Each structure stands twice: as structure tokens, then as C-alpha cells.
Amino acid sequence: MAFDQVTVQLADTSKIYGDVTAVNSCNLRINKGELFTLLGPSGSGKTTILRMVAGLIEPSSGRIFINGVDLQETQVHERDIGLVFQSLALFPHMSVFGNLAFPLQMRRVGRKEIARKIKEILDVVRLPNVEDRNVKELSGGQQQRVALARALIYRPSLLLLDEPLGALDRRLREEMQIEIVRLHQELDVTIVNVTHDQREALMLSDRIGVMNKGHIEQVGSSFELYRNPETRFVAEFLGDANIFDGIATFDGNQVVMATNTGKRLMLSNHSDLSEGMQIGLAVRAECIRLGGPTDDLGCLNQFRGSVSLRSFEGSAMYYEIIVPGLTDRLKVSQFSLGNDRFERGDSVTVGWDEVNAPWMPLLTER
Amino acid sequence: MDAVAYGTVELDAGMKPKTDVQLSFRILDVIIRVTRGLKLGKKAYLFPYILVLPAFLLIGILALGILLMLWRGFHSFSPGENSEGGLSFDHYRELFFGYGSSFYLKTLGRTILVSIVVTLTSIMCALPVAYTITSTQNRRTRRFALIMLLVPFMMGESVRTIGWFLILGNNGALSWVTSFFGREIGLLGSIIAIWVGMLQVMFPIATLVLLPAMTKIDRDLERAARSMGGKSTQVWLRIILPLSRPGILSALLVVLTLSMTEFAIPRILGQGKHPFVANTIQQIYFERGNVNFGSALSTVLLLAVVVMVLTIGYFGKSRV
Numbered sequence: 001m002a003f004d005q006v007t008v009q010l011a012d013t014s015k016i017y018g019d020v021t022a023v024n025s026c027n028l029r030i031n032k033g034e035l036f037t038l039l040g041p042s043g044s045g046k047t048t049i050l051r052m053v054a055g056l057i058e059p060s061s062g063r064i065f066i067n068g069v070d071l072q073e074t075q076v077h078e079r080d081i082g083l084v085f086q087s088l089a090l091f092p093h094m095s096v097f098g099n100l101a102f103p104l105q106m107r108r109v110g111r112k113e114i115a116r117k118i119k120e121i122l123d124v125v126r127l128p129n130v131e132d133r134n135v136k137e138l139s140g141g142q143q144q145r146v147a148l149a150r151a152l153i154y155r156p157s158l159l160l161l162d163e164p165l166g167a168l169d170r171r172l173r174e175e176m177q178i179e180i181v182r183l184h185q186e187l188d189v190t191i192v193n194v195t196h197d198q199r200e201a202l203m204l205s206d207r208i209g210v211m212n213k214g215h216i217e218q219v220g221s222s223f224e225l226y227r228n229p230e231t232r233f234v235a236e237f238l239g240d241a242n243i244f245d246g247i248a249t250f251d252g253n254q255v256v257m258a259t260n261t262g263k264r265l266m267l268s269n270h271s272d273l274s275e276g277m278q279i280g281l282a283v284r285a286e287c288i289r290l291g292g293p294t295d296d297l298g299c300l301n302q303f304r305g306s307v308s309l310r311s312f313e314g315s316a317m318y319y320e321i322i323v324p325g326l327t328d329r330l331k332v333s334q335f336s337l338g339n340d341r342f343e344r345g346d347s348v349t350v351g352w353d354e355v356n357a358p359w360m361p362l363l364t365e366r
Numbered sequence: 367m368d369a370v371a372y373g374t375v376e377l378d379a380g381m382k383p384k385t386d387v388q389l390s391f392r393i394l395d396v397i398i399r400v401t402r403g404l405k406l407g408k409k410a411y412l413f414p415y416i417l418v419l420p421a422f423l424l425i426g427i428l429a430l431g432i433l434l435m436l437w438r439g440f441h442s443f444s445p446g447e448n449s450e451g452g453l454s455f456d457h458y459r460e461l462f463f464g465y466g467s468s469f470y471l472k473t474l475g476r477t478i479l480v481s482i483v484v485t486l487t488s489i490m491c492a493l494p495v496a497y498t499i500t501s502t503q504n505r506r507t508r509r510f511a512l513i514m515l516l517v518p519f520m521m522g523e524s525v526r527t528i529g530w531f532l533i534l535g536n537n538g539a540l541s542w543v544t545s546f547f548g549r550e551i552g553l554l555g556s557i558i559a560i561w562v563g564m565l566q567v568m569f570p571i572a573t574l575v576l577l578p579a580m581t582k583i584d585r586d587l588e589r590a591a592r593s594m595g596g597k598s599t600q601v602w603l604r605i606i607l608p609l610s611r612p613g614i615l616s617a618l619l620v621v622l623t624l625s626m627t628e629f630a631i632p633r634i635l636g637q638g639k640h641p642f643v644a645n646t647i648q649q650i651y652f653e654r655g656n657v658n659f660g661s662a663l664s665t666v667l668l669l670a671v672v673v674m675v676l677t678i679g680y681f682g683k684s685r686v
Contacts, residue, residue: 054589054593055593056589056592056593076592076593078595079593081593082593082594083589083590083593083594085586085589085590086586087584087586089584089586089587089589089590091587091590091591091605092587092609093608093609093611102591102594102596102604103594103595106594106595106596106597106600107595150594151594154594154595
């Protein structure tokens with residue numbers, strides 16, 4: 001792969017703190033101009049990777065390249081990186097102007113040029129005329145914008161976001177997410193974003209790397225990860241999935257999974273499947289159809305069950321269904337409109353099309 | 367009030383005043399009845415004042431002493447009769463314009479100058495130490511550094527000063543080391559010896575005063591500054607120092623006032639050749655026995671300290 005297409009590359013990078021392996025030999029390529037998200041629960045090592053890329057901590061082993069240059073050969077201050085912290089790290093003793101001028105002063109930019117660039121970047125983040133304000137006087141959203149402006153003002157080719165939206169309330173967070181997408185399109189900058197919010201990751205990213213316990217489980221576009229999770233963790237972390245364990249068998253042309261509980265589930269055909277393979281099947285809550293006790297849903301996988309929980313979630317209606325012999329907690333999500341006819345205790349029919357249920361090999365419990 | 371009332375009820379009901387009731391309980395009963403009669407409950411707002419009464423007493427006595435010092439300084443003294451005379455400015459006239467005034471002024475100037483140098487150098491030494499202690503992730507390192515800081519406080523200032531006496535003295539460790547380079551250097555009796563001795567005493571104090579202010583600095587600020595291209599010196603000058611400002615100010619105040627009134631170190635390490643004001647005061651009080659003149663000099667020292675503290679306070683406040 002040509003280096004000019006890769007902005008960040010991790011080669012067998014590890015970080016070990018005492019007994020704890022925060023990052024376990026990760027390999028990753030982040031392409032130029034991409035909005036890449038590292039997604040994972042807290043403690044999965046995503047922030048450690050970001051801080052290693054930023055050069056704030058050194059990898060215990062392995063190497064990191066930025067634009068083809070080994071990080072260890074450059075000093076932090078020589079790198080062309082913008083970094084936004086979760087705490088924002090705005091300098092409390094300086095005005096907005098002082099904060100924005102700092103990176104330019106470090107680069108010995110002239111005074112007039114600094115004033116011009118500050119005006120320009122504040123327009124870009126849509127926060128004009130706040131130069132003289134103290135950062136403590138700004139609202140949370142305004143502080144976010146100043147932090148973004150400060151990381152972008154020297155036009156770095158790589159922008160790292162260390163969960164800066166984590167502390168915001170939902171409405172503001174969504175506003176800033178759109179802002180980040182807009183900046184990404186306008187400024188042609190490679191962005192690496194770290195988050196534990198799967199919704200944010202799916203919405204923003206060109207590609208996502210899902211992390212778990214220091215490993216990168218899977219890298220791919222939002223759609224790929226959601227539709228074809230390769231590991232059980234990815235299937236469980238993104239969205240609401242029902243996971244069944246079992247063994248693949250061939251029944252004529254049809255592939256069938258015999259679950260550990262004794263049911264037979266039809267699988268979509270796949271060349272990678274072989275007889276006797278231990279697999280897991282992920283059935284998304286919103287892919288399951290729901291009907292009355294005598295309805296025929298026209299699916300190959302169809303079961304009778306009873307409603308054990310109903311919960312209204314605004315746009316969706318969430319059910320949990322007991323399916324004897326399969327599971328006592330089948331998660332089903334339906335459009336709330338017109339789908340409120342089942343009550344707790346009602347008998348229902350559930351079913352799904354096998355093409356909507358991806359399977360993954362079951363060697364995934366690390 | 368409730369608790370008090372509850373106590374009496376129990377006493378009244380449970381153990382009716384019998385002779386075998388312990389004396390202490392009967393005394394308690396009396397106290398409770400008396401306090402009840404005083405209606406303390408309605409005077410509960412007085413309670414916090416009662417708690418600080420001992421402190422007020424102590425400070426009051428100190429204030430009395432200072433007032434007495436001021437009074438004495440403005441009264442004449444006749445050495446022959448060893449008695450206090452009338453109201454006069456004689457002592458101040460003698461201090462600033464009299465026969466020995468150049469000595470007193472020189473002593474005052476030396477005290478101020480050396481104190482300033484000691485204060486600045488000890489804060490300069492304390493800043494990186496306090497910073498390292500607050501930023502280290504390793505708990506063991508931090509604890510070790512803190513213990514090393516506190517060890518000097520566990521032995522008196524005199525013990526440490528005598529230690530320096532042995533190091534800096536004419537046949538001491540320093541001259542032994544320098545003798546290998548062809549010259550025996552004995553620093554005892556020099557201003558440098560005083561400075562070294564005072565630095566060693568003041569530097570841990572400055573560090574301890576700096577610690578709380580430094581702990582409050584968000585380490586992300588420094589990381590952010592570095593990620594934006596800041597080199598170490600720039601990060602220190604632009605971020606860490608300005609944010610340590612409150613700590614530096616308190617350290618300035620504490621170390622400066624302690625240095626200005628230093629007594630043992632100029633006496634022992636300076637060998638009396640470079641006396642501080644405190645040494646001269648001691649000499650006037652105990653060798654000349656002139657309490658009034660000593661009081662006048664003490665007043666001058668007090669004033670000098672107050673002026674310096676106010677100056678620091680003024681400049682410290684104006685730029686926040």
C-alpha cells in the first residue's frame with residue numbers, strides 16, 4: 001500500500017502499564033482524508049491508541065507511522081497534529097484570543113497573521129466575535145467550538161478527537177457531531193475520533209474500528225460492521241442483537257444451525273461455512289417480525305412465544321419475548337406506530353428472514 | 367438544648383437523687399440544671415465564638431505584646447537607672463541618623479536583600495520538585511519524595527544548621543573536597559554560607575506551600591500545549607507558571623516572612639560577621655539590656671515585613 005494514501009499506521013503497537021495490557025499489538029491503517037472512529041467501552045484501549053498517535057505516550061512495543069514517518073523520529077512539537085481533549089484543556093488563564101494564538105505563537109507566526117487567522121477560524125467554527133471573552137464565560141458548546149478551532153487553526157493534516165463530546169447533553173452533542181462532519185468536509189482533514197457512543201460512531205464515521213480489551217476486533221464502514229459483524233463482541237456492541245450459539249450442519253442445500261438449546265435455525269448460505277462449525281448467529285431486534293399467535297409471517301425461521309415485556313421508546317416499541325426452547329428473552333424492536341397491539345402475556349409469532357441474520361465464528365470470547 | 371434536656375430527664379427518672387449516685391453524676395446534674403437556667407439554647411449562635419476563644423486569647427496576648435513593643439519603642443531609656451523615661455523619638459533618631467545608624471541600616475538592608483535572594487532561589491528550586499511530585503503517576507515515588515521533604519522538619523533548624531557548620535567549616539567536608547582541586551575553601555562566616563543554610567531550610571517549606579496549587583493544574587493543559595507545538599520551556603513559562611501563581615504568591619509570603627526574621631542561621635553560619643536584624647535585636651535586648659531601643663528596632667523589622675507582604679499582596683492581586 002502506498003504511504004501517501006495512509007495517514008496513520010499502527011504496526012504491532014502495544015502499550016503495557018505494569019500488569020495491564022492497555023493495547024495489545026494492534027495493526028491499523030487510517031487513510032488520508034478519512035473520518036475514522038475508534039469505538040469501544042471504557043478501558044478498551046481506544047484513548048491509549050489516540051494518545052500514542054498524538055505522541056503523548058510512547059508505545060511499549062511496535063511502531064506508529066504518520067504520513068510514513070516513524071513517530072519516534074519526531075518530537076511532539078514537530079508533528080502536524082491537532083488534538084482535542086475530553087476535558088477540552090482550554091487554558092483558563094487566557095482569553096479565547098490567547099488560546100487560539102498559542103499554537104501560532106509556538107510556530108512563530110507574525111502578529112497580524114495571528115489576528116487574521118483567528119478571525120478566519122472563528123468564522124469556520126461559526127463563533128465570531130468572541131476573541132476577547134474569557135473561556136470560562138463561554139457556554140459548553142462554545143467551549144467545544146473554541147477547542148476545535150484551537151486544534152484546527154494551524155491547519156494540521158491530522159485531527160485527533162479524544163471523546164470531546166462525551167460530557168455534552170444529547171441535543172448539543174448531536175449539533176457538534178454535525179459540526180464535525182461539516183468541518184471534515186470543508187477542511188479536507190483526516191480525523192480520528194474516539195468514542196464509546198455507538199450511535200455517534202455510526203453516524204459520523206467513514207470507517208470504524210471496534211475495540212475490546214486492547215484488541216481491534218473489526219474495522220469497517222458503519223454499514224459493514226452493523227450488517228456483518230465478524231465477532232460476537234461487535235455484534236453485541238453495535239445495536240441490539242439476539243445471539244444464538246450452535247453448530248452448523250447441512251441439510252441438503254440448506255445450511256442449518258442446531259442451537260445448543262435444541263432448535264434448528266435456517267442460515268443464509270455462505271461458502272465459508274463448513275459442517276460441524278461452532279458459530280454464533282446474530283439476529284437484530286429490528287429485523288424480527290412480530291405477528292399474532294396464528295399468523296404466518298412467511299419466514300423460514302418462525303416461532304411461537306409470549307410477550308414478557310413491552311416498553312415504549314418513542315419512535316420504537318421494544319418487546320421482550322419468551323420463545324420456549326430458544327430463549328426466554330428475545331429482543332424485538334418495532335416501529336411504535338401501529339405496533340402497540342401486543343400486551344404483556346399475549347401469545348405471538350416471531351420470525352426473521354435468514355438473510356438478515358449474520359453469523360460469526362464462535363472463537364470470539366477472548 | 368435537646369440533648370441536654372434528654373440527659374436530665376433520664377437522670378430524674380432513672381436514678382432519683384440517692385446518696386449512692388456517683389459524685390461525678392451529681393456534678394453533671396448540677397451543671398445541666400445551671401446551663402438550663404442560662405437558656406443556652408437561645409444563645410446557640412454564641413457557640414462557634416466559644417470554640418475560637420482560645421485562639422482569640424493567644425492572638426490577643428500576642429497583640430498585647432506588640433502594643434507593648436510599640437509603646438516601649440517610643441519611650442526613652444536611661445541606662446544608668448535601667449528605667450523607662452518619657453515619650454520620645456530618640457530611639458528612631460538613633461537608628462536612622464545616630465552614630466551607629468549606618469550599621470543598623472546595613473543590617474536591615476542585608477536582611478531584606480538576603481531574604482529576597484533566598485526566597486526567589488528557594489521557590490525556583492521548589493517549583494520543579496512540587497511539579498514532579500504532583501505529576502508523577504507512581505505512588506511510591508510520590509510518597510518517597512514527600513517523606514524526603516518532611517524529614518528535615520523532623521529535626522530542628524539548629525541541628526541542620528550545625529550540620530552545615532560541619533560541612534562549610536574550615537576543616538569541614540567542603541574544604542576537604544576542594545582540597546583535591548588545590549584549594550581549601552571554607553565558606554563559614556560568609557553571606558554564601560547563610561544563603562545555603564537558609565535555602566536548605568526554606569526550600570522544603572516553599573515546596574509544601576506550592577503543592578496544593580500545583581495539584582489543581584489539569585495535566586491535560588500541559589499535554590494540549592505540547593500537542594500544539596509548545597516546547598518544555600514555553601509550556602513552563604506560558605502554562606505551568608501562570609497557573610501556579612496562587613501557590614507562588616503564598617510561597618513568596620511564607621518564605622519571605624520566615625527569612626526576614628531568621629536568627630540561628632546568620633548567627634551560626636555567618637559567625638556573627640553578617641548579622642540579621644533579629645541578631646541585632648537579641649544583642650540589644652540581652653547584651654545591652656536596652657529594652658526600649660530593642661523594641662524600636664523590632665518595630666522597624668515588623669514594619670519592613672508588613673510593607674513587603676502588602677506589596678506582594680498588591681501586585682499579586684492586581685493581575686488576577
